[in-house]
Amino acid sequence: MxxxxxxxxxxxxxxxxxxxxxxPRPAWEALQSVLADWRVGATSWEPWDESTSRSRAAFARLIGADVADVFVGSTVSGAVAPIAAALPDGARVLTDDVEFTSNVFPWKTHEDRGVEVIGVPTAELLDAIRPGVDVVAVSVVQSSTGTVLDVAKVVAASKEIGALVVLDASQAMGWLPLTVDGVDALIVHTYKWLMSPRGATLGYLSPRLQERCRPAAAGWYSGVGGGRSYYGTEMELYADARRFDQSPSWFCFVGAAPALELVEQIxxxxxxxxxxxxxxxxxxxxxxxxxxxxxxxxxxxxxxxxxxxxxxxxxxxxxxxxxxxxxxxxxxxxxxxxxxxxxxx
Missing domain, CATH: 3.90.1150.10 (Aspartate Aminotransferase, domain 1)
Structure with a gap:
């Protein structure tokens, strides 16, 4: 070190x-450089956006995912929202009773159509994965206690009953080795252990979950063809997870790309x-x-x-x-x- x-x-x-x-210094210096350009109008935004692609690729490598299954956004709750919206009426979501609310409230907003969110103590979570649970939505590392989830056991138990596994890795990624084997969604905000500016969120969606979700926040950035998606009523979205992209906050990803790449290097x-x-x-x-x-x-x-x-x-x-x-x-x-x-x- x-x-x-x-x-x-x-x-x-x-x-x-x-x-x-x-x-880290590479992230800080990259951010200062583009801020200086922004101040005087030295360049267009396209070079800044290259950092979004670099961040997406580094994230995919760190979790062993196909880059085509990675989307970008700005918050964990915003990334969870389309998954929650895809649940059928009356679905049951299991979580930890001290779960950070970014992975709780998006589910609870659907209580009016019968979606039930069940919180159990950390030590009881694994035993609570039983038939009748449709989604296990939980943090890999708990924010308030630091408790580390046994992801392999949670995935195995969820597979037995056909439940989705949706993980918030914001307190884990960057120091805890992770893969997406058997996971349906893994979402991380990068401003903690990945040492990036707040506003750069990355997520993995399994192909089966992509098929279930509607890209309700689709905008020009999730459309194929760059400038062709700027105007008008014709829509052609990416066929992969990029259709769930939210237009990125440029400067946040400018800082995120070198930070993620440094985590890879170390x-x-x-x-x-x-x-x-x-x-x-x-x-x-x-x-x-x-x-x-x-x-x-x-x-x-x-x-x-x-x-x-x-x-x-x-x-x-x-x-x-x-x-x-x-x-x-x-x-x-x-x-x-x-x-x-x-x-x-």
Whole structure:
């Protein structure tokens, strides 16, 4: 990891990647360059949009998907919406009872036609995948607790009953190795562990799910032929997942492309070892057992105030202190955080 350390310039004490990631230098510099061009009108937008294609391709490689099955958007909830709209009346959606609401509310807006959203505790999720469940919609890593989903077991149990598997990987992708084997949809916002500007979302849709969904948000960008889709009443959409594209926020993808490519270059397995080792060193210092997560969530009275006094930036979620560890986190950050909390333990 040492050869990549100079790609970031964090102020010591940033333990909050689960809220947003810090841009690596290639992403930051690419963004500054296009912002400078935008300010003076130095170029048209087409060169900026090449970053959307690069982001799409890097995402596909990272999850082992065909690039034709990848779409782009701006939010997780917006990406889930067409899947939820494709559910039949009376469908049942199973999720975690602490699931981040971007993967809850799009389903719940269909309750007026009998769609039922069922939340169960994390430890009970696998056993709750039973006949009668139509969709399992859950995060690969829980935002509030850091709990890592056993994706293989969830996929296997869902296949047995014919349920769709829709995963929010926003708190996982970038540090946890992932594939889309057996998954129907995997959606990620890139501004956390993929260290991109907020506004670049990427998603995978299995071919069978693409057939079930209507591209209700179709616009010029999801139309074949570039400028031919700008005007008029004739519509020809892409035949693959690109028909679900939303017109991308250019500058967000300009920052996303080099960040995703850097994650590829370093290797997710390498990042995983680094992040989990630091998280477990922090856990050990608090007297907690080791875990497989880059997120540490714990209840410790006075921790938020102690961190603030020491200049440690973390988060409080669901009443618990949440610290998260990524590429630019160092052992010195861990020791600084533990020193701040020592009077409380």
């Amino acid at each position: 040492e050869q990549f350390a100079d790609l970031w310039d964090p102020v010591p004490g940033w333990l909050n990647t689960a809220s947003y990631g810090l841009p 290797g997710v397995e390498t990042i995983n070892r680094h992040n989990v080792a630091l998280a477990n060193e922090f856990r050990e210092g608090l007297g907690l057992p080791p875990s497989d997560s880059a997120i540490v969530s714990t209840t410790l009275a006075g921790a938020e105030e102690a961190f603030a006094a020491a200049g440690i930036r973390a988060a409080v979620r669901d009443g618990k202190l949440r610290a998260s560890f990524h590429l630019y986190t160092t052992r010195a950050d861990v020791h600084q955080a533990l020193a701040a909390l020592k009077p409380l333990t």
